[in-house]
Amino acid sequence: MAISIVQKSSGRPQRSPRVALVLSGGAVSGGAFKIGGLIALEHLLRNCRVTDFDVYVGISAGSLIAAPLAAGLPPGEILAGLMSTSERILPFGARDFYWPNVAEFAQKGTKAVRDGLRLWPRAGRAFTRALAENRPRLAHLGRQLLEAPSWKHIEELQEPFVRELMSSSDLPHLLSYVPSGVFSNTRIERWVRVSFERNRLPNSFPLLQLERSNSLYVEAVNLDTGDAAVFGPDEDASVTISEAVQASTALPGFYRPVKLGSTWYIDGSVKHTAPMEVARRKGADLIICYNPFRPYHQVPTRRLVPNFESLAEMGLVTVLNQSVRTMIHSRLALGIEEMRNDPSFQGDVLVVEPAEDDAEFFSMNPLAFWKRAEAARRGYRSAKLDFERSFLRLRSLLAPYGLEIDLTRLEEIDEELEAAGNDDGRIVRILQKERPRPSRLRLVRSAS
Secondary structure (H helix, E strand, C coil), X not given: CCEEEEECCCCCCCCCCCEEEEECCCHHHHHHHHXXXXXXXXXXXXXXXXXXXXXXXXXXXXXXXXXXXXCCCCHHHHHHXXXXXXXXXXXXXXXXXXXXXXXXXXXXXXXXXXXXXXHHHHHHHHHHHHHHHCHHHHHHHHHHHHHCCCHHHHHHHHHHHHHHHHHHCCCCCHXXXXXXXXXXXXXXXXXXXXXXXXXXXXXXXXXXHHHHCCEEEEEEEECCCCCEEEXXXXXXXXXXXXXXXXXXXXXXXXXXXXXXXXXXXXXXXXCCCCCXXXXXXXXXXXXXXXXXXXXXXXXXXXXXXXXXXXXXXXXXXXXXXXXXXXXXXXXXXXXXXXXXXXXXXXXXXXXXXXXXXXXXXXXXXXXXXXXHHHXXXXXXXXXXHHHHHCHHHXXXXXXXXXXXECCHHHHHHHHHHHHHCCCHHHHHHHHHCXXXXXXXXXXXXXXX
């Protein structure tokens, strides 16, 4: 099943329940897939929107979506922003996602040249001293090498020179000249910051909480300690929301680590898949978690590609894709079990993921920026199918929280998406459509 449920509540109507939305990572295609699924969730819910929840927790690409949702920007508008067609949100193009890490490349290159110019004279003097102090031994090692060439004799011959060089100069760590990331995600910070400014929204965790009456949390990882770092109104609020999102999306190797104050941060998904524990600590009674990545379940009757018996035959990219998804999914499974076995949590958890046999989405490159619209459509249709299959369970789960669901709107949109074909602009316009605004969730509660 693509939907997992942990039901620990009594099933009776809840008084003033708190609902949390937890969004995991997913890079570009996973983020767009998740947005499509969130639009489907909004169409499923009759009496509230996904911008009406109490707690939002985002990690990695999930933070890029959780932040504007917490600020009241609808998922369809976020998708339009990522497609550069929104009037409310700053356009986000390929150059923003693939913004080169020029500054560090230049810095590292300059440092390498400067250190090289400083090191070579010292290296020459060290070579001369080593030759003078070890002449008999070096002559003996040289004869051995000529008589019986081997890597062992080469290492022995060069050892005196290397030892003298190391002891007489501050030889730098050679890997320190390699930039820490190919790209820079400073444009992600800019996108969040300017989008908030355009909509007159505070780029501050405490101020956003005051204005929206909800709480936003973003998780990153402290690079130097490996510890999770949670930013939020009652956590670390010393940075702006846009800076926290930048830290949480700093995918190692792809993006340069982000320095905030005196601390360096990397992508939050290095530590956790979906930090449901944060939502639990903030008093959530119902936790809705969305994870777009899970491994493909290949069996003889359902192969990813008919001509290949195993994913191993499809090359390095497919093997890495399956491996990363397996790691992400297994950590999420552990998180679900922790919620199930946590005696302090007496609420419910709803986890939404793609189907394990979704070959189309599995084959989509996570970093393929040009696949945003198709990924969003795939996410919508995937969620719609899952909601249909689990409708009775979902209705029973959500009713005590004052949440009513209906499939009618999903059917209508799905038919329109089917007719849209491969027209990206039309797909986005369909998913961006607004519907009559329902009562806010807190008003629904007061009646339950």
